[in-house]
Amino acid sequence: MKKKNPWFVFFWIMLFIIVFMLINSAKQRGQEVDLEYSQFKQYIKAKSVSKVIVSSDFIKGQFRDTDGVLKKFKTIPMDDSNLIKDMEDNNVLEFSSAQRNGWLAPLLLNWGFIILLILFCLWMMRGMAGGSKQAMSFGKTKAKLAGKNAAKKVTFKDVAGCNEAKEELQEIIEFLKDPAKFQKLGGKIPKGILLFGAPGTGKTLLAKAVAGEAGVPFFSSSGSEFVEMFVGVGASRVRDLFDKGRKSAPCLLFIDEIDAVGRHRFAGIGGGHDEREQTLNQLLVEMDGFDTKEGVILIAATNRPDVLDPALLRPGRFDRQVVVPSPYLKDREEILTVHSRKITLGDDVNLNVIAKRTPGFVGADLANLVNEAALLAARHSQKSVSMKNMEEAIDRILAGPQTKSRLMSEKEKKVIAYHEAGHSLVAKLLPSADPVHKVSIVPRGPALGYTLQLPEEDKYLTSKTEFFDRLSILFGGRVAEEVIFSEITTGAQNDIAKATDIATRMVTEFGMSDKVGPISLQKPNQEVFLGRDISSPDRHSGKTSEIVDEEIKNIINSAKDKAVALIKGNISILNKIVDYLLERENLTGQDIDIIMKGEELSPILQDGNVETNVETDKKETLKNLDVLLG
């Protein structure tokens, strides 16, 4: 839950007080009779006035009107030197000058609205500026201090894999532990270290662990907090961050997403972003200004090293760059082990198998996977987390939670079954395709059904044939619908988008079209807001464009034709797969193999699980996860 903002509470209290006072004064005013000064004098002379309070702005008091009713009055004073004498002569029992009844009330009344307005503006602006916690500390960094709490200390033990990065950072730890000793030995320590890596690969974790290992304070902030609406705020926050660092030296400053401030300057439409540029300049000034002797080390993280301003990478600034790679098989297993320490694992859980099933997962995904599996186990009141929980967690992360509640008509279900069966049949029939792992017509997240293919191992190169086969598989779904129902649905939208993307890349990036030849026609950097290369012209002429379009169409058409031939030639198998799919909703790759051999599947067990041969099941889980087809 979000914490209540103290300013927000203050704002409401102010509003309440002002409204209360306004109502109060309106009430009072309602009971008062406004008198002309002449009438006032007449009432005095008629001895009807009993009480008078005189101030420079008003005269107030009590009188009896002609009907004898006691009322309050108010009138505007005039320059009348006889007033006091008249009052004395006419039995006015009490008269006095107005005493000041506190300064707060009139002040609030008169200024309340203005104060309120200012407060409101501040509040609004703060909201726009990205929701900082305190309206009045615009110029202060929001850098959080971590690492004081020894119990929560993060160390290298919590970071699995990344061995090279750890080695690179070892020196920094030695330095932070005892800066003086290091100086004596004459070692030269980099001021800034830049961690490169995809989101979730553990950059923040690594930085935290460095501080933890060295036992120094860790200030973490994010580049985005330095880019505010107001010019100068970012720069002042940078200054504040470094000030904080100097005061707590030796310590570690961490800036996440440095690309938010550190983008190449003088770029973007309109020549750049003044505020960002100012902030970046301030950062450079601070980095040049401090000496490692002070014992302050700056670590920054980014997943976009290509957009960084070269000035940041110059010697004396971020002169050391450390790559934090996405984890490979062994690292994935280690990360899973680290995170499984906090949960109770069942005997059947094999983390190595899970690691093999999760290529492309980064540390954050794997942490999430373990957590999801634990939640699933808790939901079923299990004592430990089972392999089944883990498998389900993988599926969840890949495709969102199973949406059982989605109701589907029988006809729709049939269309989806044919669509998915089409994908998997084509995949099974093509020799270079990745093995089909699972086919399902249970909706997951946005997908109505899915076919999961898993490559045998992590793959780094893809051949033209493999691309081509992938296209045929993508079209397998729609083709099956077309062949069976002579009608097409919107269900293939995602497949078509993927296919078009693959075909386009084959032609324009990988040089896989003979007519176009091995030329890269891709624009170097198409994101305008990243700056650079905005004005880079299209590298190819209109005529080339035509050929490219033609080639993409050719590739797609022949891949589709291949799918049509495969489906039409194996209609009976397709029907069989669909029958089983409608009955069981999920089929494994082995199930499909059995169906293709013309054999029957083993019957369903009581709890709805398909009885599987343990031997083949083990083999199956060894395959890795790659393509997910909707």
Ligand code: ADP
């Ligand atoms: P980044 O800063 O690179 O985006 P984080 O450091 O914030 O990634 O990682 C997010 C979470 O993912 C961490 O808190 C941790 O739980 C998990 N994680 C990431 N990488 C690793 C790793 N190598 N070992 C253990 N846990 C990791």
Ligand code: ZN
């Ligand atoms: Zn599909």
